Amino acid sequence: MNIVPTLDERRAYIYCPTCASVGNPEVELTRDTYQFRCMFGHSWDYGTLQKMIENGQVVHMIKSQVIERPSDHAKPYQVYMAPGTWEKINLRYSGRLHVTLGTAMDALADESIIFIDGPDVKELKLLGIKSGKDILSALKAARELEQQIQVLQKQVDMLAPILRAAGLQPTG
Numbered sequence: 445m446n447i448v449p450t451l452d453e454r455r456a457y458i459y460c461p462t463c464a465s466v467g468n469p470e471v472e473l474t475r476d477t478y479q480f481r482c483m484f485g486h487s488w489d490y491g492t493l494q495k496m497i498e499n500g501q502v503v504h505m506i507k508s509q510v511i512e513r514p515s516d517h518a519k520p521y522q523v524y525m526a527p528g529t530w531e532k533i534n535l536r537y538s539g540r541l542h543v544t545l546g547t548a549m550d551a552l553a554d555e556s557i558i559f560i561d562g563p564d565v566k567e568l569k570l571l572g573i574k575s576g577k578d579i580l581s582a583l584k585a586a587r588e589l590e591q592q593i594q595v596l597q598k599q600v601d602m603l604a605p606i607l608r609a610a611g612l613q614p615t616g
């Protein structure tokens with residue numbers, strides 16, 4: 445459940461293009477009815493800025509931060525982990541932390557997850573396997589090959605009496 449905070453009417457969520465052009469790219473414009481102003485006195489009207497955005501000229505929108513809330517039926521639990529791990533997870537899954545952790549925990553609980561550790565992972569990556577999909581397709585290819593071998597073996601078995609009659613012995 446993601447929540448985008450309500451927009452502050454006085455903020456423009458746009459950086460000042462004049463300041464940006466002189467190497468000061470992060471000066472936010474504030475809104476004053478139809479005028480936008482920066483702290484250094486540059487002033488822009490809405491129409492001009494709108495046109496600049498449409499033309500792809502440098503007008504950076506300031507991204508509003510997404511605040512994630514855990515789902516209503518979820519309860520908090522205390523878990524232990526190595527120092528630094530929590531910070532790394534927070535950084536990596538910013539804005540979708542609760543949903544990611546929830547999914548991982550659900551998977552752990554219902555045995556729908558397979559753990560592959562250190563050296564095995566390296567070997568798998570060297571074989572070009574990076575995901576569950578890759579593993580599945582490798583296994584399917586191996587199974588297909590096995591079936592092809594069985595078909596060929598049957599053909600050899602069928603030919604065996606003929607080859608024997610001709611004085612030839614099939615090997616294998």
Ligand SMILES: [Zn+2]
Pocket residue numbers: 460461462463464471482483484485486
């Ligand atoms: Zn400015």
